[in-house]
Structure formats: C-alpha cells, structure tokens
Amino acid sequence: MLKISKFVIVLLLATLSISFADIHWITDLDKGFKKAQKEKKLILIYVYSPKCHYCKEMERTTFKSKKVQEMIEKYFVPLKIRKCSEDGQFVKMEYGYFGTPTFHFLEPDGTKIKSIFGAWKEKEFLKILEYFAKGYYKKMNMTEYFMRD
Amino acid sequence: MNRRNFLKVAGLATSAVAVSPILLKGTATAEAKPQKKSYEEALKEITGGKPVKDSDKVKLIAPAIAENGAVVPVKVTVNHPMEEGNYVKAIHILAKKNFDPRSISAHLTPANGRAFISTRIRLAKTMDVVAIAELSDGTFLKAEKPVKVTIGGCG
Amino acid sequence: MARTALIKVKPRRYKVGDIVTIASIIMHPMHTGLQKDKKTGKIIPAQYVKKIEVFYGDEKVTWMDLFPSVSANPFISFNLKVTKAAPLKIVWTENDGKVTEKTIQIKPKG
Numbered sequence: 001m002l003k004i005s006k007f008v009i010v011l012l013l014a015t016l017s018i019s020f021a022d023i024h025w026i027t028d029l030d031k032g033f034k035k036a037q038k039e040k041k042l043i044l045i046y047v048y049s050p051k052c053h054y055c056k057e058m059e060r061t062t063f064k065s066k067k068v069q070e071m072i073e074k075y076f077v078p079l080k081i082r083k084c085s086e087d088g089q090f091v092k093m094e095y096g097y098f099g100t101p102t103f104h105f106l107e108p109d110g111t112k113i114k115s116i117f118g119a120w121k122e123k124e125f126l127k128i129l130e131y132f133a134k135g136y137y138k139k140m141n142m143t144e145y146f147m148r149d
Numbered sequence: 150m151n152r153r154n155f156l157k158v159a160g161l162a163t164s165a166v167a168v169s170p171i172l173l174k175g176t177a178t179a180e181a182k183p184q185k186k187s188y189e190e191a192l193k194e195i196t197g198g199k200p201v202k203d204s205d206k207v208k209l210i211a212p213a214i215a216e217n218g219a220v221v222p223v224k225v226t227v228n229h230p231m232e233e234g235n236y237v238k239a240i241h242i243l244a245k246k247n248f249d250p251r252s253i254s255a256h257l258t259p260a261n262g263r264a265f266i267s268t269r270i271r272l273a274k275t276m277d278v279v280a281i282a283e284l285s286d287g288t289f290l291k292a293e294k295p296v297k298v299t300i301g302g303c304g
Numbered sequence: 305m306a307r308t309a310l311i312k313v314k315p316r317r318y319k320v321g322d323i324v325t326i327a328s329i330i331m332h333p334m335h336t337g338l339q340k341d342k343k344t345g346k347i348i349p350a351q352y353v354k355k356i357e358v359f360y361g362d363e364k365v366t367w368m369d370l371f372p373s374v375s376a377n378p379f380i381s382f383n384l385k386v387t388k389a390a391p392l393k394i395v396w397t398e399n400d401g402k403v404t405e406k407t408i409q410i411k412p413k414g
Contacts, residue, residue: 052303099302116216118299124214143222146212183337183350183372220375231385244373248338252373255382260365262323262385269375 023063023072025080029087036077036108042132043106044076045091049083052100054119065122068129075133105132113137183248191250192281195241196289201281204290209280211294218272218298225280227264227290231257237264239283246276272298307331307404311394318386320412327381328356330396330404336372353378355397360410361390386412 025046026032036043048055062068072078081087083100091097095104098117105113114137116128127146131137136145192201210224227237236259243250252270264282272278275297282290309330318324330353337350350372358366366382384392393407 049303054300054302057300099304101302118302120299121297124297127214128216142216143212146214146216147210147222247373248336249371249373251369251371253371253380254369255380256367256369257382258365260360260363260385260387261383263383265325265381265383267327267379267381269379270373271375 023069023078025078027080027087029079029081029090032077032079033110036106036110039077040108041077042075042108042113043079043104043110044072044129044132045079045081045095045104045106047081047083047088047091047097047100047102047104049100055101058101058119062120062122062125065126067126068122071126071129071133075129103128105137114142186249186251188243188245188250188279191243194251195254195281195283199287199289201289201291203292204282205292207280207282207290207292209278209292209294211278211296213295214297215272216299218274220269221272221278221296221298222267222269223278223280224267225265225282225292227282229264229282229284231259231262231264233259234285236285237282238285240264240266241281241283242266242268242270243279243281244270244272244276245279247271247273272296274298274300307396307402309394309396309404309406311392311406311408313392313408313410317413320386320388322386322412323383324386324410325381326358326384326392327379328394328406329377329379331377332396332398334372334374334376334378338372350399352399353396354399355395356380357395357397358382358384359391359393359395360384361388384410386410388412 026035032043081091083092083097091104095112096115098115101119103116105115107113113132120128131142131145206228208226208228211221215221223242225240225242227240229237231237237257239254239256241254242252244252253266253268255266257264270278275295277293277295279291279293284290307330310328312327314325314327332353333351334353335348335351337347339348340346341348352372353370353374356368356370357364365384368380370378389409389411391407392410393405396404
C-alpha cells in the first residue's frame with residue numbers, strides 16, 4: 001500500500017512539473033525590456049495573432065518542446081505581444097511587421113538584431129535560437145551561418 | 150558602375166519581405182497555364198532518362214535553414230576541367246517539391262574557366278535542392294541538400 | 305519600360321589568364337503565374353525572365369534557361385576566363401519576348 005502511494009506521489013509531482021513547464025512569457029513590453037537590461041539578456045519578441053493558425057501551431061508543438069523552453073529561459077527574455085495591441089503597434093513601428101508569427105531578436109538594450117517570419121519545427125527553431133544565443137549573430141549573418149558545412 | 154550602386158540594388162532585392170510559401174503552391178485554376186511537374190519528370194527533361202550518379206565532384210552549397218523561402222542562395226561548383234572536349238556542359242539546379250522543380254539550367258563552355266554558378270531560388274516549403282552537372286561526354290553527376298524553410302505564417 | 309540590370313566583375317583588377325567572377329542582376333518580379341493579386345483576386349499572369357545569354361566579344365560563352373522558381377530580381381553569378389580585352393554583353397529575355405541588354409568592358413591589365 002505504501003509503495004503504491006509513493007508511486008502516486010511521484011507521478012503527481014511529475015505531472016505537475018510537466019504541466020507547469022512552459023515558456024514564462026512576459027506580456028508587458030516595458031517590463032520585459034527592463035528585465036532584459038537588468039539581466040543583460042537578449043530579447044525575443046513573439047508577435048502573434050489569436051486568429052493565426054501558424055501561431056497556434058507553434059504553441060501546440062515547438063513551444064512545448066522542453067529543449068526550446070530551456071534555451072529560451074536560459075538565454076532570452078521572452079515577450080509575447082499581440083499584433084493588434086498597443087504594444088503590438090509599437091513593435092510594428094519600431095521593428096517592422098512581416099505577418100504572424102514574427103520573432104524579433106533584440107539586444108538587451110532593445111536594439112534590433114534580426115526579425116524572422118513564420119512558424120518553425122522544433123529542430124529548426126532550436127538552431128535559429130542557437131544562432132543568437134551563442135553569439136554567432138555578431139560574427140556572420142544568418143544565411144552565412146546556415147551555409148557553413 | 151560602382152560597387153555601392155550594385156550592392157544597393159542587390160540589397161534591395163534581398164531585403165524583400167518574406168513571401169508566404171503558399172504563393173508557390175498550386176493555387177492555379179483550371180485555365181491557368183503553369184503545369185505541375187514532378188521531380189522525376191523534370192529530371193527526365195534534363196537527362197533524357199540517363200542515369201545520374203551522386204558525386205563528390207559536385208559541390209552544392211545552400212543554407213540548411215533558409216530564413217526566407219523566397220530568396221534561398223544556392224552555389225554550385227563542379228570540380229572538373231573546363232577544356233575543349235572535356236568540360237562541364239551545364240549545371241542544372243532543381244527544387245524537388247516546387248510546382249515546377251526546375252529553377253535554372255546554366256549552359257557553360259570552356260570560356261568560363263570554371264564550372265560555377267551562384268543564384269537565388271524560391272522554395273515553396275522544406276525540400277531537397279539538387280544540383281546536376283552535365284558533362285561534355287554525356288554523363289550526369291549530382292549532389293543534393295535538404296533545405297528547411299518556415300512551416301508558414303499569416304499575412 | 306526598360307528593366308534595370310547591372311553587371312559587376314570581381315576582382316576589379318585582373319590580367320589575361322585570370323578567372324574572374326561576373327555577377328549580374330536584373331530587377332524583375334518573376335511572376336510564377338500561380339499567385340493571385342490580393343486586390344482583384346485574379347491570377348497574376350506568368351511573367352518572368354526566361355533566358356540569359358552572355359557574349360564575350362563575338363562569342364556566346366554562357367547561356368541559361370530560367371524558370372519561375374528563380375527568386376525575384378534574378379541574381380546570377382558565374383566565372384569567365386579572361387583571354388582578351390573585349391565587351392561582355394548580357395541579354396535577358398522574358399517569356400513575353402521583352403529583351404534587356406547590358407554591356408561592360410573586360411579590360412585586363414598588363
């Protein structure tokens with residue numbers, strides 16, 4: 001009986017940790033920018049539209065990936081901004097708009113590094129994140145980076 | 150013709166907003182002219198059914214991940230002489246899953262000095278890019294590379 | 305309405321016997337014939353650069369068949385073995401027969 005309840009507890013904890021595992025999106029632009037400056041982290045702005053099928057696809061698959069979550073948590077301040085919100089309008093004017101989903105990668109001080117359009121599968125998104133996270137963006141453009149052997 | 154002008158024009162060309170991949174899929178109506186072609190059909194047009202061998206001599210450079218499917222740089226070099234009677238007659242670049250897989254067929258002569266082509270192609274979605282070298286002796290060599298593009302997005 | 309086209313030689317200084325790289329670009333939308341005009345909903349008819357021919361002096365040294373899979377504003381780069389001082393002419397032909405031409409001078413030093 002004790003064995004079974006221990007098992008249940010472990011299972012419960014495991015389930016809880018899975019359900020809490022998600023990207024801790026910040027939805028306030030100001031708050032996110034301040035955090036990035038304080039922690040000297042790159043900023044990732046995810047511009048989405050609730051009507052967009054491809055955003056939902058990202059949220060259903062790629063964003064649920066543990067590896068993606070870990071990489072984002074470690075190297076970026078993740079901002080989730082709705083395209084049609086006030087923050088969304090600012091982001092559009094400041095960084096451009098290419099459709100949804102768009103990912104703007106910025107320096108900790110808010111300077112734009114690059115914007116990427118479209119939904120991506122886990123494997124590819126991880127590689128894209130790595131290009132920024134590991135600082136390759138300082139040495140070469142993204143196409144050059146992916147053209148290396 | 151100065152360098153800055155050339156780069157500006159080229160830069161304008163490359164900064165074009167990502168074209169949604171759906172534009173390259175078959176949205177043609179019954180009256181539209183373009184015909185969907187399979188990779189095998191496109192290949193046959195080029196080789197006439199002759200065998201094509203994978204070869205290290207064909208060096209195909211393309212990004213493993215293309216951030217913009219509308220503008221994917223592709224470079225092909227063929228490590229083979231370019232002499233009279235023994236040269237690379239043509240380099241063909243194909244995009245396997247495009248509506249029409251053919252993108253460019255560059256016919257070369259020994260006057261080129263080197264078998265090399267660099268261009269930019271459109272990929273409707275993730276697919277293999279194929280470079281085929283046609284030699285003057287009638288043989289065909291190839292190299293392939295998978296290129297990933299975005300799943301898609303909303304305008 | 306003439307299309308803007310540019311040709312560039314790299315390196316800028318070369319001599320007879322060198323292999324140079326010729327970069328070419330022509331401003332052209334390369335309509336595939338599969339796209340719909342967002343405003344009218346009608347298919348934009350296929351309009352693309354179909355052929356590129358390269359003449360070095362009197363000789364046609366390279367020619368290419370292009371298909372709508374080539375990106376807008378076709379950029380093509382290739383090599384040329386410098387054998388003499390002569391004009392290098394590139395002719396771009398579109399599927400409707402429209403032609404654009406551009407010539408530069410190949411001037412080897414020494």
